[in-house]
Amino acid sequence: MKSPRTTQIVIIAGIVLLVGFLFSQDIKGLVKPKEDAASAMPQEVQAPELSLAEVSATAKNLISNSAVKEFTLLESAYQKASGEEKVSQAKLLAQKWDDLGQSVPSAFYLEEAAHGETSLKNWLKAGAKFLEVFDVSRDSLVKSVSLQKANHAYTEAVAIDSTNLDAKTGMGITMVNGSGAPMAGITMLLDVVKKDPKNFKANMNLGMFAIKSGQFDKAITRFETIIKEIKATPDAYFNLGFAYESLGKKQQAIDAYLQSKKLAANPTLSSFVDKKVAELKK
Structure with a gap:
């Protein structure tokens, strides 16, 4: 939380x-x-890609050396995990990054969790975090990718429950801002x-x-x-x-x-x- x-x-x-x-x-x-x-x-948003590895590396430049070591170990465990354990590791990394105020890698890990465990709750969390990044980032590439990913997350959420107002609100926001x-x-x-x-x-x-x-x-x-x-x-x-x-x-x-x-x-x-x-x- x-x-x-x-x-x-x-x-x-x-x-x-x-x-x-x-x-x-x-x-x-x-x-x-x-x-x-x-x-x-x-106009359809043609956003260039950013990888999880790239955003993690960038965020590591903004935290302490001891925190970098902790995340390196956690990411290693995430890479080796599979199934439910991988989803749990992704959620843990998302929370850890969020605790340090690094919303970009947090959003990417929430997306990984949603891919590994498709549910309305997981896609809503990913969409909300990507919209947060879109709102506060000054980096044009990060904003573009975040908007695209937020739209995808809310599209997945609406596909699961077309009556969910949080999903429809998020999707509407991304569309108004240019993703659709x-x-x-x-x-x-x-x-x-x-x-x-x-x-x-x-x-x-x-x-x-x-x-x-x-x-x-x-x-x-x-x-x-x-x-x-x-x-x-x-x-x-x-x-x-x-x-x-x-x-x-x-x-x-x-x-x-x-x-x-x-x-x-x-x-x-x-x-x-x-x-x-x-x-x-x-």
């Missing part, structure tokens, strides 16, 4: 990346509905929200898509609903602030940004918000 510290790191990292991403784009929208209609057409037809992904997420109006992930991603497509009024409605009826999170407030700012509603944007800062309690985000608020007050 993910520790509170790891969860906080993922949330903060996601917000910090969102800050850089949103404000490096045209303030009028990441995909303009009319001008950029062609660019919004479905975006509008089909939106339809899938809307179907999830129809069945589960308080589904946080589905609602958040519908709000993000509204921002990306320049539908800021819809984004505001979506994020305000999330905050009032589902969960008031730093990223929900930040997205709300961005949508308000995009419509020139400065005071509402300031209020939302400050709430995001308050909830996140992160120095990097706080510094950014302070600068943004100062600009909006001019």
Whole structure:
């Protein structure tokens, strides 16, 4: 189970990346509905491959020598194992990597576990971890491969249980982000929200898509609903602030940004918000 510290790191990292991403784009929208209609057409993701050995080697450069020795022994045991024991070793390695905050090899080992023991639970875990990597990674290759693998994991999950909302939400998110037809992904997420109006992930991603497509009024409605009826999170407030700012509603944007800062309690985000608020007050 993910520790509170790891969860906080993922949330903060996601917000910090969102800050850089949103404000490096045209303030009028990441995909303009009319001008950029062609660019919004479905495009199949042609992601290059990354191997388990490659991501493990990269992660080992980021941990202590004693930890490297431990993982080398565990990986050796994994390679020699077979059947249920190999699945157990894969799950152990996934957890060990996750405990050290190394989500990339963790996701790869969860995928190995799902291949060795096909089940809805295992594919959902793999998909969720790959989406986590996609959300927080700055590496374009890692993001591309992670999105592709997340889509595959959720496809397998949906094949096992087509009514499972976690599987449909994950698959819809990957499709909206480029692994398939975006509008089909939106339809899938809307179907999830129809069945589960308080589904946080589905609602958040519908709000993000509204921002990306320049539908800021819809984004505001979506994020305000999330905050009032589902969960008031730093990223929900930040997205709300961005949508308000995009419509020139400065005071509402300031209020939302400050709430995001308050909830996140992160120095990097706080510094950014302070600068943004100062600009909006001019």
